[in-house]
Amino acid sequence: MVSLHVRMAWRNIWRNRRRTVLTLSAIAFATVLLVFMLSFQFGSYDVMINTAVRIHTGHVQVQARGYHENNDIRLVVTNYQMIGDRIKTIPSVQAYTYRANAFSLVSSKNRTYGAIVTGIDPPREAAVSTTASTMRQGVFLSEGDFNQTVLGELLAANLKVTVGDEVTILGQGRDGSIAATVAEVKGIYRSGQDEFDRGSLQIPLAFFQEVYAMPDAVHEVVAVCHSLSDVDTVKAILIADLATITSPYSLVVLGWKELMPGLAQGIAIDLVSGIIMYLLLVFVVAFSILNTFLMAIFERTREFGVMMAIGVSPNRLARLLFLEAILMTALGVLIGIIGGSLLTWYFQIHGITLEGVAEIARQYGLSSTMYPRLTLVTASVGPAAVMVITCLSALYPTLKVRKLRPVEAMTYV
């Protein structure tokens, strides 16, 4: 019985090739679009997150509990090298570094501003953050540098300093003593994030530890992963590792979502607006398919009349028609998934270069080539939505068929 229905439905579909091909194209096109755009959207989120993470926070950080909330200079990680050695052994970690921060007065000859002074380990930092690649003037710090500094472009402009000038740093050390020093400007960076460029200054970690009286201590152990999807795994491994490390301050592992809650929320909002757009697209497709089905039924009214006259029950006829719709949709969605995945896959490998933005993108440490990211989710969510909505829209003509009367239907022209 079932196979007979399927065979009949399949034959019915191909009795009017042109109509079927048109309907199939509409479904397949919508599916391709959904797969590609969803993949592209998720791919661009990855780029956004990775860019933001690369400027500043890293994917994962180990800190003393409470440091992220209070930025209290007292809350340090003392055995940071030990933690670094553990991180090194995690395969999905690409690079890691150590940082220490202190809010201080930064002063040139005539001007003074408040800024976050960060002690960094130059070679490790260059592997973790993009700061080194966004230098506008001078060069980034290198190993062996001591009383030298790189600072944000806006801070440099506010202070009216340029490469080779001196800045005075006046803050408070970890022991409460006065931390004061003079550092020579070695370079000026522009990350593109104004807040960072206006309020940050970097000095070598060894220099920081001496000035701020915190030998053998840092505030953050920062790690970046090969891929965003590794973050949760790395976090879990680190949490397990930390349980075996004793430390004077209780340590916590924070992921990028906790470190940059604003970014995670921004992405959530963007995703919602994206979903609304996709739903509209799916609805438009659904209406066009509804139209096709409806027209087909008007065309085939005579045929249905004959079928009912030779004893096919209205229910059975409805089931047959619904099966046709499902078969057609499934076929269209399948073609769409294959086509969409191939398209996405091609661009995932070759990238989409946005002409004309290369210069701007480079300034912000971004690449002008975007890569969509095909995942099981992006390849299935859109098609599933098309499938469901199309089948729903096929219900209406199917139910309409049940109201046909054989004699009237047969005389219908």
Place this chain on the structure above:
Amino acid sequence: MKTTFAILVVAFVILLVSGRPSAEVPPADDIVRRSFDYMRGKASTAIVNMTIHRPDWERLMRIKVWTKGETDSLFTIIAPAKDADNATLKKGREMWMFNPKVNRVIKVPPSMMSQSWMGSDFSNNDLAKSDSIIHDYTHTITGKETVDSVTVYSVTSLPKPNAPVIWGMQKLKIREDGIYLREEFYDEDLRLVKALTFSDLQPLGGKLYPRTMKMEQADKPDEYTVVTYDELEFMETLPDSLFTLSSLKTPRR
């Protein structure tokens, strides 16, 4: 809007409470002014010990202080040795800091005035705007009690319109002889932020004076700063040259 309303309500309550003036109570402005003069004198020198207490550590500093008139002050750290000769000059409502290690004078920018001074619970503003209480606020007596046979006035001070103040309200407890007992600082939503308590009254600098003051954060009971006077001397005047940028740079241990 909310803040304005809250201030209005408080002002109204204060009006109700203080609606029955009695003859022997001096005007609130006089009490505050007299007390400010009593505590600050015309000019003074002092050596104080400042203890900064935090839950897991404590820090002691010894500081020499010169003051003149309502606004001018000079602070030099004497100990610990590591920080010796670091100095702060306050003139009018501006502040400069000097560090001997880098041999530079840094003017504290307006954006940094709310930051802590030397890591203590006193902010730069607490020092810079110490005379704010007599110029920028209107005072109302809200209570009167007798402690150890001395009358203690409770004064509520609300900022004058458009005055450049940092606090939404201050509450003072002042003895009739002018000695401060307590100063509470409220934010613009009239929540207590911190409180300065004066205690340990004894003859000091030729008059009865609270030897100890303690600044406490309202929301962090385990964080406070205690300042104890070791030496205090009042005088008619001090040379103007003492309160200059060049004087700030001169070591004077």
